[in-house]
Amino acid sequence: MTSSPFAAILPDLSPWRSSRDFRLLFVQGVVTFFGSFMALIALPLQIKELTDSPLAVGAMGAVELVPLVVLGLYGGALADAVDRRKLILLTEAGLGLLALVLLVNALLPEPLLWPLYVVAAGVSGLAGLQRPALDSFMARIVPHDQLTAAAALNALRYQVGAIAGPALAGVTVAYAGHAAAYAVTVAGFVLSVLICARLSPAPPSHDAERPSLRGILEGARYAWSRPVLLGTYAVDLAAMFFAFPNTIFPFLADELDATWAIGLMYAAGSVGSLLLGLTSGWASRVRRHGLLVVFGAGVWGLAIAAAGWFTDIWVVLLCLAVAGAGDMLSGLGRSTIWNQTIPEELRGRLAGIEVLSYSVGPQLGQLRAGAVAGWTGTRSAFWSGGLACVASVALLAAVLPKLITYDATTDEDARRRRAAKEASGATTA
Template sequence: MSTGPTLRERLRRLRMDVTPLRESRDFRLLFTAGTVFYLGGMVSYVAIPFQIYDLTGSNFLVGAVGLVELLPLIVFGLYGGALADHVDRRRLLIGSGLAQLVLMAVLAANSFLAEPSLPLIFVVAALLAATSSLQRPSREALEPRTVRHDQITAANALSSFGMQVGVLVGPAIGGVLIAWVGIGWCFVVDVGALAVACALYAAMRPYPHRGETTPPSLRGIAEGWRYAIGRRDLLGTYLVDIAAMLLAMPIVLFPALAAEVFERPELIGLLYSAETVGALVATGLSGWTSHVHHHGRAIVIAATAYGVCIALAGLAPSFAVALVCFAMAGAADMVSAVFRGTVWNQTIPEHMRGRLAGIEMLSYSVGPLGGQVRAGFVADAWSVRGSIVSGGVACVGGVLLTAALLRDFWSYDNRTDEHAVAERERREAAGT
């Protein structure tokens, strides 16, 4: 008589699958480069707004950094995606990384001046947004080629883990550097991180395109949009992400939540780190994700759980309960992200992957900006708790409506989906 898996086997399934790191040299290089890149980037992420506030004392000018970054992000994100489908993605990673290194060195030099230039900071911030947007589609489009098709889910979880480590540790390092040695050293650290990342990219083997490519153009970008909208399973992943980011992101309300609602302003840093801690725990226990095949349902369930946890955080009777709810929300959001990345990387054809990565980048870059506006407006018109709770409830409604309207998304199964099967067969024929 057959028996089910033992407790030890069940626990082993939860353990993060590190097979891609163990078997693929280039994935190790890409993973390490990405982790170092995010770590250094989050150090300077803290430094730029702090320096602007230190120079001006203006919260408006601090927020204006996001405004000057928005247009370059949109334009160069889309162009970078189209470029990634035409040129060698590895070379594009190196070239855009070196450009960021030079720009970060300019910020460092400016910071060590007796009177740092404020206009220069804004100009460099816009250029950094442009070069970063050029780079990211290539990095995301290249990852699937460094691992086997059946390892994509595990690779997504590992990459997310590295990113979250940078997001959690980077700001802490930045805060210590600002307090002890000055803002300029934050940029120096990022210069070093970018140099290491570029060296790791250079150590990877070349990844030329396998077939005919599409030169970057408005026509090529439009072709990517038509493909994304025409596939209802992909459209579902974008709409779910937008629903979460646009409707339920509470970050802009953390200062008011800590100071006014819970009257614990000294603990505001915990609010900012709670979701990241939850995401790290989720990726650390992500071994089970490789055994899931109905990725659409997994995304819907995880995104719904995210909205529920955000709403519960808004209702939390204490600061500690709110932290737990935000941590659970971060875990749910990370699970959703892992499966969204799996759908993209397992089904999008090689010749379209860069453009689709550029489109996907817009959903998680522009969405949070709109989410901040929504959260702040509702909080001022109603209340901080009301804004958080209503955002979570709206997120749940948006996710469930997406699942109801896009049945192909809800029923997606990577074992039978025509796009997943076709991509798997193409990779098997190519021996990858």
């Protein structure tokens, strides 16, 4: 039978067909991301409403940083030592309780500012604790040769929430208030907890060590000894630090006289990512994933810089969509390299380092963008950061050439990981 001409570009659904747990996590992710993005947009909008200060909005990144670093690293060690399903379930419930705090505060006659920062810090900490368990769980339930396809599908679930959440959040906040947006977030977490409860147990290996500083350092030493891994972390950190202006979108919308488009600005990047994800069938045949990491990060930086130059809101939205496609491309490369090369016994700890690489950058990037916008203007915060991103990514590619030359079929770590997974038969139907 002749295959469809679209088969080469449509997403590869192999992980969905082969793993029940993957299907559960996919649905759970759509629900969680939708609700989380409602709060993610409502929170900076509420801080802006209470303070009218770019720096106050950007300060969210500062209060989120320490709990993210500490609990992200600890969460990685914990994911190697406990049942990952239980860790995911408990942290998801905790995130739901924090969303409830936002809802209660928003319902007060005069909402308070400080609980917004406290909750932001708490959410950052719990997300850092949870993400290594989620990432390492995914590597266990998906067959080795389906990891790129799984990364593409995971990105799609993220983008569905990232598009619908911001778009509806802007409208919801404008017409129904912040409390309505937070109420949707709470409902999403309730449903997510119910889904997570159906996941298969994921106990640690029989010889797993208790979480310790020594164990965390062991994971860090492994990452430092692998130039390819080091390159993925460094490129993502640089791209997000210099070119993550999301928290100043409301101020750019004011300058462009397009406050109606705030939700679209938050969603535009996800639209670009979604379009790339919907045509990602080709990605399962890629072997040089390091090239995806570098090229995608470069596109991200150039598009963010362009968004700072143009004054037409529709052109700005187009630039943000292109940036999202670049970020998606880079993310596919990073996720595949991580899952293809990291041994199972270190997966949780390395996932903790991964959390820092793609989360600390945005937190610091929020602070950078807010500070630069306050000092030199909102538009300059965009274009200067985008150009700095491109320059730093080019420098890292020159300093770490093994990232560019990585090949999934010849890399020793990738071949060793494939052999170990095939020997263990660690797949879940």
